Amino acid sequence: MLLPEADLKAVLQAALQQGGDFAEIFLERRRTTSISCEENKIERVTSGLDQGAGIRVIAGESTAYGYSNDLSRESLIETAILVGKAVQSQPGPREINFTRPRSRVEFTIKKRPDRVPVEEKVELVRRVNDAARAVDRRITQVSVGYGDIIQEVTIANSDGILVDDERVRCRLVVNAVATDGKHIQTGYESAGGHQGWELFENVNPEEMARLAARRAVMMLEARPAPAGKMPVVMAGEAGGTMIHEACGHGLEADLVQKQLSVYAGKKGQKVAADIVTVIDDATIPGKYGSYSFDDEGTPGQKTVLIENGVLKEYMYDYLTARKEGRRSTGNGRRESYQDRPIPRMTNTYIAPGKDDAAAILRDTKYGLLVKRMGGGQVNTTNGDFVFDVAEGYLIQDGQIGPAVRGATLTGNGPEVLRIIDRVAGDLGFGLGICGKDGQGVPVGDAQPTIRIPELVVGGILDEGAKE
Amino acid sequence: MDYQEMEKKYLDLAGQVVEKAAKRGALAEAYITAGEELSIEVRDQQVEVLTTARDQGLGLRVICDHRVGFAFTTDFSPAALDACIEQALANARQATADEHNCLPARYPGYPSLDLWDPEITATPLEKKIELAKEIERQARAYDPRVKITESCSYNDSRYLVALANSRGITAAYHAANCGASTFVVAVENGESQTGFGLAYGLKFKNIDPARVGREGASKAVRMLGAKRVNTQRAAVVFDPYVATNFLGVIAPALTADAVQKGKSLFRGRVGQQVAAPVINLIDDGRRPDGIASSPFDGEGVPTGHTVLIEKGVLQCFLHNTYTAARDGVSSTGNGARGSFKTTPEVGTTNFYIEAGSRSPEEIIKEIPRGLYVTEVMGMHTANPISGDFSVGATGIWIEKGELTTPVRGVAIAGNIIGLLEAIDAVANDLTFFGAIGAPTIRIASMTISG
Incomplete structure (x- = not known):
């Protein structure tokens, strides 16, 4: 616990004495280790301590927020008074009785990263570097990054919620560069989770390195992606960037309430093909977007967003839920004590269907097979999205054809969800840092193999070709 | 905050940390930032979110036997700073030696730049709120089809940097910057399009709310259809x-x-x-x-x-x-x-x-x-x-x-x-x-x- 209960109460009361009908304090102590290796050298070993507190006061539709690194009682009360004054309203409730909500899940960390000697972490990074370099002579550069975070939080609010939580995450990324004198290409792999050092029992770090290196080498020989509309098959192992962009962001309640989402006002309506079910689930053990409690002290939960094509639910935080007089779905997240919480995804995925991945490919005469997705972006207002294809192949007569590089897929979220015509059962997870309003949070995403009958592939036309 | 005064205080602190680390046989460099931030978000002519903040942090880089180690902390208590020094030194032992790892030596002087506009600090909060509201009014007035404000904000920050290293550099400066931005949505026949306008700089007087608002509105409206x-x-x-x-x-x-x-x-x-x-x-x-x-x-x-x-x-x-x-x-x-x-x-x-x-x-x-x-x-x-x-x-x-x-x-x-x-x-x-x-x-x- 980062502050005694009596002090938490005093801070909240100091804020509400100035004004507001809700006050909250979020205290955080974040200890991090990171190691980077490039040019066969361990370049950086960094450790850090970042601690601070964010105080939020809400009065009606107005929010005031303040933060500081100073966790002394006096300084926190000073910040609380400043923040309370800023909402410019009548003093709020005085009586606060704390209760501790129970989490729906118990995540056990088998081996905390702060119990692993730094030598062992450095050794892992070296092994990964060596494995990637051993793949091919054309691998000219490898960078490996390891990071772990132990984030302790204490969250208390004037509704009486009091939560202590500890989030432990490890992550490993490897980036390989291949050069053949003419081209430079790269391959990337990452693994991470709400897990301790046991992450590296669940994934094989050397195998990850080899995958990244092989992809870089393969891309040297890939041809430029075609341009124009075509059917696209996305493999289960491709990751879930598409569903995250095409659908997930538009189901965040803040965007919906501001009429900034194409899904606004569509609860209960058909927004996708019958075979499409979309779920956001913070409770899956060990995934990168998993947690016991969100950053407002609400237990993480599993929320069915779209069921058999029908829009069922949006993702809410405290403030957006309060505006509709309902409960939060436990999606209130923030990057750190420096940020106010907003509705965010956790682990978002298209639920597995009954189709067979091999059959989907076999039945597709021509198109693009996406074996690995890269990053993406969406304009939630009109639903247009793009995402990058990190590994893609042409499909020729139902077979995997030559590799292509440099493809981006462009589409419209609602349109794509309606036309998805095949969904297989092979769910595979990806992970990333999702950015929104300048805040980055860890998320997971996934989908089984699916087919979209028509997407725009942004490639290159032959120099000679016109129209 | 009195930034002149704070510069001195933090330069002293950086110097002490460097000295302690240097006594352990390392080349050392301490880099401190501290500052304040203000952000105002307006929607439908109401202040939706007002954020005020203060923060500080120290990053310590050490080089021992051509190996670099690094640690940082936001806690400036003597115990936390000592722990930071120990961490940086321990981390250096794990890194690969590279003869090119070094710290710069003292420079005869630095350019004198105008980085501090006193108007940013002196302007009262109410006037900054009014500026943000004016952006939204200008955007709405530009065209009746501009119907939704996604965001409309003013923000500024004031900060100082203090740096000391064991080769004789002790230097500090303070600076301020400010900016405004808006994202608005134009709506027509069930279609929505967004546009943005923004302005950032070192001078408060250069932030023109009318320009920002109208730019956002025109960008949204022209995308309709x-x-x-x-x-x-x-x-x-x-x-x-x-x-x-x-x-x-x-x-x-x-x-x-x-x-x-x-x-x-x-x-x-x-x-x-x-x-x-x-x-x-x-x-x-x-x-x-x-x-x-x-x-x-x-x-x-x-x-x-x-x-x-x-x-x-x-x-x-x-x-x-x-x-x-x-x-x-x-x-x-x-x-x-x-x-x-x-x-x-x-x-x-x-x-x-x-x-x-x-x-x-x-x-x-x-x-x-x-x-x-x-x-x-x-x-x-x-x-x-x-x-x-x-x-x-x-x-x-x-x-x-x-x-x-x-x-x-x-x-x-x-x-x-x-x-x-x-x-x-x-x-x-x-x-x-x-x-x-x-x-x-x-x-x-x-x-x-x-």
């Missing part, structure tokens, strides 16, 4: 914002760090033509009103004015102390720190394409058929190492030299090098978006996928 176009090759014009998006991808390739690691497209090409002759590309750490301007970089090296590409010919790369030592040259003052939490890497400061002489209208007038691109999506997926990019684009179709109908949902793809070579006109409207600036530029021909 946007349609796809067929896949084809045609001329493409990037507005300054889109051009800066592409510059952001090129920036890492111009650092000596990327070159030395074999990750730069420009490796081995100094003295060669890498872009069209109309391109001059500059990094200027001292630019007046530049949001990234400072007297010294993240290692205490004076900032500079570096011409990277002149008339399309690559001149040199950007350096910090390490990359310069490795190449036997001097640092260009580009030892950049994201924050006190990171070691100084090589990074750009105020980075821009120099303005040409003709107006944007003139260079559009010469195009029989093409796309004026006003927004790209997924720029962060471009590969700065290979230079390959493929991004979603929206804009306005050009027919016989005139802007005609809005276009969305298309993609443009290519390679950065090919793009730089294909630029055939640069306009005179250099505009900065944060620390990156560009004028309108024209590319003779590109694939547009629709």
